Amino acid sequence: MKTGIIILLCLCTALSALLIGAAGNANVKFADGNLPDYIEFTIPAGWPKPPANIFAKNKLSEQGFQLGKKLFYDTRLSKDGTISCANCHQQFAAFATYDHDFSHGLNDQHTTRNAPALFNLAWMKNLHWDGGINHIEVQPLSPITSPTEMGETLENILIKLKTDTAYPKLFNAAFGTEEINSQRMLKALAQFTGSIVSSNSKYDKVLRGEAKFTYAEENGYKLFKATCAGCHKEPLFTDNSFRNNGLEINTFLNDYGRMKITGLPKDSLTFKVPSLRNVSVSFPYMHDGRFYSLGAVIEHYRNGIVTTQATLDPLLANKLTITNAQKYELIYFLNTLTDTSMTKNPRFAR
Secondary structure (H helix, E strand, O other): OHHHHHHHHHHHHHHHHHHHHOOOOOOOOOOOOOOOOEOOOOOOOOOOOOOOOOOOOOOOEHHHHHHHHHHHOOHHHOOOOOOOHHHHOEHHHOOEOOOOOOOEOHHHOEOOOOOOOOOOHHHOOOEOOOOOEOOOOOOOHHHHHOOOOOOOOHHHHHHHHHOOOHHHHHHHHHHOOOOOOHHHHHHHHHHHHHOOOOOOOHHHHHHOOOOOOOHHHHHHHHHHHHHOOOOOOOOOOOOOOEEEOOOOOOOOOOOOEOHHHHOOHHHOOEEEOOOOOOHHHOOOEOOOOOEOOHHHHHHHHHHHOOOOOOOEOHHHOOOOOOOHHHHHHHHHHHHOOOOHHHHOOHHHOO
């Protein structure tokens, strides 16, 4: 618990530095008089308004987005120059880590959790499996400075960026001067990751009247609404809550989830409910990547839930009654949540 509190305090301090050390770029005066090309963040039709405007003090622009994208794919953000943000957040896997339970970090070390997918971040109050990060501009600090992930310091990163002749021009275009600092770097990264929205899957097209479900997909959708929608609320397919879904604890990791952050027994074994959007391409599943197929996940909810855990979500107390036929129909429906217009969009690509 002490470790979690220390990490939380450090990140809060970093956030304060962000908010106090930089006035934001919303009202910045550009030396050459040329303003960036500002972009309006669009909320998909029928979607709820995000809980907060993540671009309120970090005005979204094409130049800021492009700078953030360059940083996202730049391996110089890691200590040995081999790892970028994109190593663990791959576009084709919905910006999750494809086929790895844990991400591979510096010196081929492994992290202790599965890398969450990065999309629809504007609707998330808390980030990471335990909700230990509550601001999108602070989020990169954790992987960048973690000794098992990118293992670098902000000071060293800034030195490397300043020696690159391209970066001063990019910072100037996005923020008005060639000054390169950590606040601007993190704001640019937030402009890129915060712009990744997934809202154009077959499911979305069906709701818009542009496509139709097959018979199996329709049956799977009905089953989803009856058994899964209590936690995976449409249209985001998550309610962004923290719940214990009855996984048997991994005794090697002894990961008790959100309790590490809050210190509260009621949060023991609770983890953030992930979005089911793009779930077919973002395996493996759960906070520790223990399941490699949707079939295995459904089997957990049918037969694997540990019902004796004190903090088990009440919705799962009796497990889920799903027949074999319904299991496959549910998978058919979940496949309709894949948004290839995001996973293959060249705008988000390297």
